[in-house]
Amino acid sequence: MKAVAVRPGTPNSVHMQEIARPSVDQVADGLGVLVKVLKVGVDATDREINDALYGNAPEGDDYLVIGHECFGVVEAVGENVKRVKPGDFVTATVRRPGNSIYDLIGTNDMTSEETYYERGINLRHGFLTEYFVDEEEYIVRVPQGLQHLHVLQEPMSCAAKAVHQAYEAQRRMKVWNPKVAYVLGAGQIGLLTTLVLKLRGLEVFTLARGEAPNLKAEIVEGMESTYVSTAQTSMSELVAKTGRPDLIVDATGFSPLAFEAMEHIGHNGVVVWTGITGGERKTEVPSDKINIEWVLGNKLLLGSVNANRGHFEMGIRDLALGDMMFPGVLEKILTNPVDGLDNFQEMMRLLVEDKDALKVFVNVASA
Template sequence: MKAIAVSPKKIDSSRLIELPRPSVTDVPDGRGVLVRMLRVGLDGTDREIDSGDYGEPPPGEDMLVTGHESFGRVVEVGPAVTELTPDEYVVALVRRAGHSRYDLVDLFDLTTDDSFQEHGISRVHGFLTEYLVAEPRYLVRVPSPLAHVGVLLEPASVVAKGLMQAYDVQRRLRVWQPQRAAVFGAGAIGLLAALLLRIRGLSVTVFALEPPGSTQARLARALGAEYVSTAGAPGPAATPAAYDLIFEATGYAPVVFDAMTALAKNGILMLASVTNGDRRVEVPVDALNRDFVLGNKAMVGTVNANREHFEAAIRDLAVAELEYPGWLSRLLTHRVEGLDRYPEALTALAAPDAIKVYVEVAPG
């Protein structure tokens, strides 16, 4: 079968390879599920891995099959599998169990292992391939009415996890009723954050670099959100507004300090950007510290997700399809047909109007 692999830490090493097709018997005790990959989404992580910034192959191998945003269809199940049946749609969890005590209860996203396993990123092959075999514990069923946007579930799960954490943290306030939210960044994560906040009834302002007439701006306004272009303008911290919840998804670390300044009392800041490099900025640390302490503010990160978050994202996307019909499909801006055209997908990630780039691995 075909797959896309890299030589980790080497620049521009992505290539099409041939691998043996897996079988349900590859998983012991009759617990294998064979999945035909239909679509695989790409994001900045895939671009950075192709650029040689990071990535780790499975033990004993020198290459890594990439891709961590999956969507597929069950082809065959082992004799001991009762959770899934052939022809059902599924997405796969990104992280796998290691040795952390959290992994024992399927909280793979909260692992404390120093070296963890992430499909297509670290120590386990990814989903840019024609077939995958996995245990049912790593697969989440997707209702068929959401199949057309199923490839959005992995990024949506990260947002759902962030919002679930926000509300969990704010239980300390007994009654927390956020009214105003800001989203920094208008990529797939940022726009999905705006969507999930809107269906929860919050007033939302999206701050992003794209101009007011951009695809990103139109999508934000279609949700009833305000859109503010920050290109060549003062950042969000310069606005008088104070937000109960801020979701940061820019990929640009200095914006975090703007977000801290724009946060209201009793507010919470969700960080979704995973940044590399050694960028440094000068910040008013005394004022920030004082305001966080006296204002009962909190800051939490969100990355990856467990089954609970994927299932929550499925419910959110189902509600979104009812409240904003067709909006989710508009996030699927760049489709590349076939694994052999994968370089086109990497190029598309840099397009100004790119929101979700994905590879159509197989029709389905």
């Protein structure tokens, strides 16, 4: 069957790869789930893997099937599968376990090992193909009523985790009741993080470079939040208007901005970094100022990478509630469909060249 792959370490190596069709019998103990892929979302991670900035092939192969944001329908299940059945819409988690204690208890996203395994990213093949098989544990059912939001399930899990981790960490404060949040970046993660925070009752300001009116501003405002163009209002100027925020989530993947956030967070506040910065950029920061303010202000910086099953389930609940609260808004994120695996070059062109492509996804098959 067809798959879209790269040769890790070789820039611009994206190509069509022929691979064997899997079966449920490949998973032990009757726990296999065979999924027919309907749609796959692609993003900057796929572009950067094709740029050879990171990513490794599974052992024994010289290629890596990319694509880590999947939406499909269950085709067949092993005899001991209980959570899903043929005909169910599903998505799949990305991280797979290593051998640390965190991997063994189902929190693969918190592994303490240097080597990590992620489908479509590192040492495990991804979903940009016709079918895949996986263990029931990593397959998450998607309600039929959310099929129109298809590939948003995986990025939503990342947004849900980032916010959840901030609240989990702030249990240290005994009482933490944040009122104002900034979201840096209005890509898919930034917009979905805006939704998660809005549903928690915060006043949310989403910062991005583009001047309104634009689609990102329309989506942010559709979620009853405030869009701020940094071309018109700097973060410092926004702080002067709102006061220091209690929570800042960086979803830009632009390290200078991630570090700038540390200068503006309020007392007892949290900065969450979700962006990946592949490269060697250096930036200058007011380290003495940050040092004293962070110590005296009991401030917290945490990193958040992908998500486990629990976060996927949180995200699906928030997507369902958000879709009811703000009907028609979330599907506006799904901007650029590409029809068929054969059009992988167009898929990559959109990722590289089209700055207005908010969410690129591949229509692999119909249900």
